[in-house]
Structures are given as structure tokens and as C-alpha cells.
Amino acid sequence: MRCPFCDKDNTRVVDSRPVEETNSIRRRRMCDSCGKRFTTYERVEAIPLVIIKKDQSREQYDRGKIEAGIMRACYKRPIPVEKIEECIDAIESEIFNLEDREVESTKVGELVMEHLKELDAVAYVRFASVYREFKDVNTFMDELKKFLK
Numbered sequence: 001m002r003c004p005f006c007d008k009d010n011t012r013v014v015d016s017r018p019v020e021e022t023n024s025i026r027r028r029r030m031c032d033s034c035g036k037r038f039t040t041y042e043r044v045e046a047i048p049l050v051i052i053k054k055d056q057s058r059e060q061y062d063r064g065k066i067e068a069g070i071m072r073a074c075y076k077r078p079i080p081v082e083k084i085e086e087c088i089d090a091i092e093s094e095i096f097n098l099e100d101r102e103v104e105s106t107k108v109g110e111l112v113m114e115h116l117k118e119l120d121a122v123a124y125v126r127f128a129s130v131y132r133e134f135k136d137v138n139t140f141m142d143e144l145k146k147f148l149k
């Protein structure tokens with residue numbers, strides 16, 4: 001990026017922080033030629049993401065839904081909220097990194113399970129039991145055994 005003071009293309013970012021209200025990133029830049037600093041704002045483009053449900057109906061992607069599912073699975077588990085948030089962030093960035101406009105809900109479910117597996121065993125099994133709709137105790141036990149191996 002060109003320096004607005006000396007017009008040399010010799011600048012670097014010295015600090016970046018998100019601005020929540022405007023969904024943008026504020027960057028402090030410094031010019032290595034003249035030493036002056038300036039600020040730029042980068043807008044994060046909102047990518048409309050659609051989730052394809054099992055019955056093929058579509059709905060707008062909603063982070064809150066993933067959050068609710070994970071919170072339920074982590075209920076009363078000794079997991080810091082911070083860790084849960086990190087887990088949701090990781091899942092969300094994987095979803096967006098797929099770079100598809102439409103993502104199957106099953107794909108989202110698999111991603112959540114993958115991450116929960118690393119986070120907490122009980123939370124994982126809880127989520128899997130709801131998500132996979134275990135019909136009976138045997139299928140549930142099979143899944144549990146697979147996980148414990």
C-alpha cells in the first residue's frame with residue numbers, strides 16, 4: 001500500500017484490530033521510507049451462506065444455532081467459555097473456508113463433532129447422540145466404543 005505522505009510503496013502493518021460495530025478491520029500502518037503512520041479500514045465482506053437441511057430446504061447460516069448446540073452439549077462440563085468460543089470460531093472459519101455458497105447441514109454437523117471430539121469427550125458424545133439421532137442404546141454404544149478406541 002502506498003504511503004499517503006511520501007507516496008512510496010514501502011509501508012507495513014504495525015497493528016490490526018477488528019471493529020465490531022462496522023464489521024471492519026482497523027490497521028495502523030507505518031511507512032518505512034518517511035516513518036509516518038496512517039490508518040486504514042478494511043471492510044469484511046459479508047458472504048451470504050445458505051445451509052441445506054436434510055429435507056433439502058434452505059436457511060440462512062446462523063452462528064447462533066451452532067452455538068446453541070455446542071452449549072447444550074457442554075452443559076455443566078468443566079470447559080471454560082473461552083474454549084467453547086474458540087471451538088465455535090474454528091468451526092465457523094472451516095465452514096467459510098469451504099468457500100461454498102451453500103453447505104449441507106450434515107457437513108456442519110460433522111465439523112462440529114470433529115471439533116467437540118478434541119474439546120471434551122462427554123460433550124462430543126452428547127452432541128453425537130442428538131445429531132446422529134441414535135435410535136437405540138446399541139448404536140449409541142457402538143459410537144461410544146468407536147470414540148474410546
Ligand SMILES: [Zn+2]
Nearest residue numbers: 003006031034
Ligand atoms: Zn512515507
